[in-house]
Amino acid sequence: MKSILLFIICLSLSISCWAQSDNTITITINNIKNDTGKILLGLHTENTFMKTEALQKSAIEIIEGKIKVTFNNVTAGEYAILVLHDENNNGKMDFTPNGMPKEDYGLSNNAMNFGPPQFSDAKFxxxxxxxTLNILL
Structure with a gap:
């Protein structure tokens, strides 16, 4: 009897842990200045933000200045979204000679700073x- 009770407890704990990893993050952007290129999005933790490749990423075509994308199977925790309007489809942000971005970008929480983006400003x-997030570029 004890082993059956222990099995039921373990099973219910494993189901609740599994369910927690089934969250989604849906991002919409409605203010894209043109349909040229693609929108690149990355889901980051503090450890990957501005350092390594995103945990999940997406490259999506722009239709009438808008996009909508969903990241699936996100576990509980703190995250930030980085967004780039890659107008020339080269897969990276381009800069002017003085270091200013040539292409539009955005962050979760619509955080805008002078200087590089900070995880603490963009985290959720x-x-x-x-x-569900609406990000401005």
């Missing part, structure tokens, strides 16, 4: 509910 928390 994923718990047990799906997240």
């Amino acid at each position: 928390e994923v718990t047990t509910e799906d997240i």
